[in-house]
Amino acid sequence: MLTRRELLRNGAILGGAAALPSLLSVRALAQETSMRLYWWGSPTRNERTQAVAKLFEAANAGVKIKGEVGGNDYWQKLTTMLAGGNAPDIFQLEPGRFADYARRKTTLPLNDYIGKIIRVDKLAPGVMDLGTVDGQVAGMPLSINAFSLLYDEVVLKKAGLTPPGAQTTWDDFARLCIDLTKAVGQKNYWAVGNASRYTYAFEAFLAQRGKRLYSDVGVIGFEAKDAEDWYGYWESLTKSGGCVSAEVQAADQVQIDSNPMARGNAAMAIAFSNQLLGYQNVCKNPLGITTLPVAQIGGPSGLFYRPGLHFVIAATSKNPELAAKFLDFFVNDPEVGKILGVERGVPINTDIKTAVTPLIDDVSRKSVAYINSIADRVGPYPPPVPLGASEFDSRAFRPIADKVAFGQMKPKEAAAQLVAEGARMLKG
Structure with a gap:
């Protein structure tokens, strides 16, 4: 009669050939979990965004974020990548161009991920309207500014x-x-x-x-x-x-x-x-x-209060669920909130806004105070920009x-x- 140790050993030997394809599949899956993130901004923004990417990698084993920073040539490079079918999984847009890109079908609607992968229960009331174009949530507002x-x-x-x-x-x-x-x-x-x-x-x-x-x-x-x-x-x-x-x-x-x-x-x-x-x-x-x-x-x-910036998922992304998970992480994780501060604007997650405000430097506090000070003077957010x-x-x-x-x-x-x-x- 075989002992348990022998049974396990023999099973491992006999199953070795069958296990090989599974191991290869795991390796292939690991290769597929790399994701590209593209944005522009000051050196301060770059440092903070890279830090968030590293934090996301640490929280998600096997995931690699490839950060790409654009400069004055940001829009030209983005246009080239989109035209060549080589768009980053996630890229940054500003409100003046956001709806235009959404209507050109370059962004993936987020409706299927809202409330499932992307949590919105702690976000400021109405903030998701700032990411909505023609009834579809086309991108994630990252902050509020004016x-x-x-x-x-x-x-x-x-x-x-x-x-x-x-x-x-x-x-x-x-x-x-x-x-x-x-x-x-x-x-x-x-x-x-x-x-x-x-x-x-x-x-x-x-x-x-x-x-x-x-x-x-x-x-x-x-x-x-x-x-x-x-x-x-x-x-x-x-x-x-x-x-x-x-x-x-x-x-x-x-x-x-x-x-x-x-x-x-x-x-x-x-x-x-x-x-x-x-x-x-x-x-x-x-x-x-x-x-x-x-x-x-x-x-x-x-x-008027406006989204500081948007992150959108490319319509051609091969990892849309992972990208959606990153968007959720970016706006809802408390540690991320501490890293980002208010560099992109006042956080849209109200709990994070409350937690971050006492921690930020005097300059950032001026920005938050300004946003609060104009509350009774802002008008309605304008219609989405046209194609x-x-x-x-x-x-x-x-x-x-x-x-x-x-x-x-x-x-x-x-x-x-x-x-x-x-x-x-x-x-x-």
Whole structure:
């Protein structure tokens, strides 16, 4: 009679051949658990995101996250990867392009994962609406932020000027910029960058007029006169020396490191509230944060809470469930919350927001305080951007603004062209 030890030994020998394919399958499965993650951002964001990826790997044996960081060429590389069928499993989008990518079917709807793999019970009320396009959850909002105005506290104090605030009108702001540039008196240094080429700044300007950048039916939501006034404002400010030269502004790729303020050419920047930390990391003086100028005191602020960024799963991902698990981990894990802080914006998980706020540094706390301070001034979130919005931004809005800045086009002519390009590019 065989002993138990002999039986096990013989079974192992006899089953060796049968076990071989299973071992090969396990190895193959291990190879399939690598996942690509693609984002852009400051060095601080890169460090924090990589740390989260390592934490996810530690919690999921056999999983390898391949982090890929984009720079000024982020969108070009993403377009190339999508066109070549080589998209990352998860990639980062910003609200101005998010719906456009979703409608082009490049992102995987998350509806089947919500409440199953991706927990939403602790998220701020209504936050998933910020990731919804045409009734489908197209991506995961990562945070909440808002438009803001950042300023160098030391430069304004030395100039003897009062920083802008909630009661500052656009006319007040123009006078402040002109006075500040003159007071500093430094070559290649101005009060602020030329924000005429930022769709988000124009969107706030329009919201103060009761209009939108894009309408509910997916076409432009403004008139040529609105664009003419916008271009005219910045043309006048450029000529009076209140904002940077066209040559300096043209180098801005709408990222922190290329902004005139980050490059030492301006004392202020129209940016997003979560970017305060990124700007502070590259600016030597303490920075303040406030709201954008308004059309009139007591009128609409032009502000609304918006998703800081989205993570989406590529429609071609071979590991969608693993990718969904990572999204859940990114927004719901307490340790991840401690790593991320508020660099991408205020956490959407309310428990994590409460836990993180006492732990963050003074600069990050300013960002959270700002978000809390505008609660009674924010308006509704605008409709999702239409198909063609990305092209409109990069091939029409910015180039036309640059032509005005360089004196190659007058505001009225530029506004007419912008409206015409919008009609051509946007697929309502």
